[in-house]
Amino acid sequence: MKPGWEESLHFSPERQGVCDGMQAVILAGGIGRRVFPLCRGRPKAMYRLLGKPLLHYVISSMKGVDEAVVVIGKNGERIREYFGNGEKYNVHLEYVQQKEPLGMANALLCAEKLLKEEFLLVNADDVVEQDAFANIIEHHKKSDADLILCYKEVEETEKFGILDLEDGRVKRIVEKPEKGKEPSNKAVISPYLLPRSILEYIRKVPLSDAQFEDSIQKFIEENLVEAVEYRGFFASFKYPWDLLTINKYLMKKHVKGQTIKSSSVSERAIITGNVVIEEGVKVLETAKLSGPCYIGRNSLIGDDALIRDFSSIDEHCEIGKNCEVKNSIIGRNCRIHGSYIGDSIIEENCDFGFGSVTANFRFDEAAIRVKIGNKKIDSGLRKLGVIMGSHSKVGINANIMPGVKVGPRAVVGPGVTLYEDLGEGERIYVDKKSFVRKTGPPDEPF
Template sequence: MQTVILAGGTGKRVFPLAVNKPKPMFKILGKPLIQHVIETVKEAGLKDFIIVIGHNGEQIKDYLADGSQLGVSIEYTVQKEALGMANALETTKDLVKDNFFVVNADDIFESSLIKGMTKQFKKSGAEIILSCKPVEETWKFGIIQIENDKVTKFVEKPPKGQEPSNMAVVGVYVLTKKIFDYYKKIPVSDHQYEDAIQRFIEDKNMVRAVSYDGFFAGYKYPWDLFSINEYLMDTHVKKQTIEGGVDVSERAQVEGNVWIQRGTRILEGACIRGPCYIGSNSLIGNNSLVRDYSSVGNNCVVGFSTEIKHSLIGDNCWFHTNYIGDSVISDNCLFGAGTITANFRFDEKNVKLRIEGKEVDSGTDKLGAIVGDNCKTGINACLSPGTRIGPHSIVGPGVNLQGDLEPGKIIFIDRKSYVVTENRITISSEKK
């Protein structure tokens, strides 16, 4: 069976992480999210993929090519405008054969989900298979009603009190080519895909559901990366692995489940406390500390007395005497000495961000900075909880940044004048 991977979205809600690259190309454990998805589906026995690309999609195509390096086959279609899931699937109608899986390029789940849905498809004879799990906040999800093992209703984000059940649809589907005929009957909208399935059900076609209780996380907001990272570390970093060519000082500490890639150096006094991942050809400097589900990319320098806690660091990043907590730092960033990411509010409330004109609760009281590619900070800069910095931006020395900084901007403290007077204090070299 073929698998369609949807990778055409613009990623506005994860600003600034998808300005320069597609959302599924964010790396965790040295691999883009879309590669993790492909490997999970392949583990379930499926090897034929169609990837729908859009915003900066050529980066995905350049990286994955025809899939042969991963032991799979990949074809591509292009979604020219981000007009929703149904529109994305329309681009594949000349390539798909009979029934096919649909997954999102940045949803992380267990291979058991694909295996269970495949088994149900073969056993039941249903033309569409949905996956589902119970939720409390039903109004945030697509909700299905199940009677006698058959799906009888599919409602996207039902109003409170009007939910047909508490079973939410998980973002993995088995569809039939017939669904394309139903798209033609439904007006284009954000719910066109869900409405088409509901119409399919109303026409007495068989739709079944598979209950799933394993791990599932979607990358909708920047902080979703933390739970994804924790899951991937727990499943891929189960022991201490130090690759060839790694130089660990006898006076450094490496504790717990830690994966260190080739060519990396761990200097005297450094401590890595797992679970952690360190990429290749990086340097963990004197008296630095990397801990608690932190991931450091390739060719990074974690300089003297820097602490990185529960954070995701891209490739080619440099730090010196910094505190990086609960933060996401993209590729090619340089933090001046003394820059810190504040990650906890004085009132101990959850950190909230303004996204697409609405205030969004991150659901956590620990959230630092979200920094795009190619950014720099000066000495002693402070990035307040939930600060977001667009790519190619600079935060000047001593700036206390709160809120967002758009791409390509520089922010400095405006010092229009200084006062210089005579020194009337005697400076003595004698010790008292």
């Protein structure tokens, strides 16, 4: 094994070196309506990338934190079972249950009994580098501010809470301003450094989707609030396609060189670029892995298959002969036979029959729009394939158009060209065609 691969996925001693004793509150109780059809039956924070749950990478970025309260919600026991008391991660973890998904403010109230006088608030779906934590803690050590926010300069200001600053002091936060009306391009991101007294403001604000943001605004009006800039990587798992951005970042950070563990790789297979092949993998003759890419434990890459461009294939998958997988995330226990999978996200236990294709590009080259709830959302991507929930099946020679979502346990029948989303448990088939059968000389007309 190449030194550094496993180590890069676990915590290093330097994570503890900024401010011993800092507490974090990790919000992991959301139900993720916007990421449907993904994460049905599990928290968003447990979505696996490079063989690890997303929350693994969030915790690994928390430099200067040695204890955390994890607020869990529905199916949150999966988080507790995986991370335990945090001992193997060099951070002490405690858990509280948020019985109903009532937002960030309510989640903090659920954790009230465990909160220290000051703590960092962290979203379990936000991926940043260690500098985000180091910067805000260092600023806190030399500042008299009562609350400190972290911001990053962005282009799409309409998607964030935007800071209005004056001489380094936060005057207000404008939530998702109209284009041209934003006070700056400085977007508030996780983590937040909060005082325990923020709970008093939360209690004064009525329950709503914006209760946390409104509480922060009330606090700003009466206290000294400052903000510290962060210039590193940031992405939030708000929509399904955000996983492609996060996956690419993690591969660039962790998949370096070629790591081939105890696996069976044909001498005729071609492996180029940065590649990780976990234990028990079989790579058959003339298969090609063009990194960066990741192959999980006990998976099979068939003859003449091509895996390329930031593809992540989880454990126990079968990528059959003549398949091509490009810039896609494939969950555990998937079986794909003679298919093209491009710029797609496919959850665990899915099957693709021979000749199936996920289209990923429009003829007009426009950005692909995806239906979220009752609205079409611009993904900002010119290439985006299928977003597929777990335990779904695709028949032979089926085609799925760009940005289409297929719900869990759905079936796309043989020969179907799917233009619209398919709901959970739905099935779609082509009507039977009639055929004329006749015997006689081949030149005899019908």
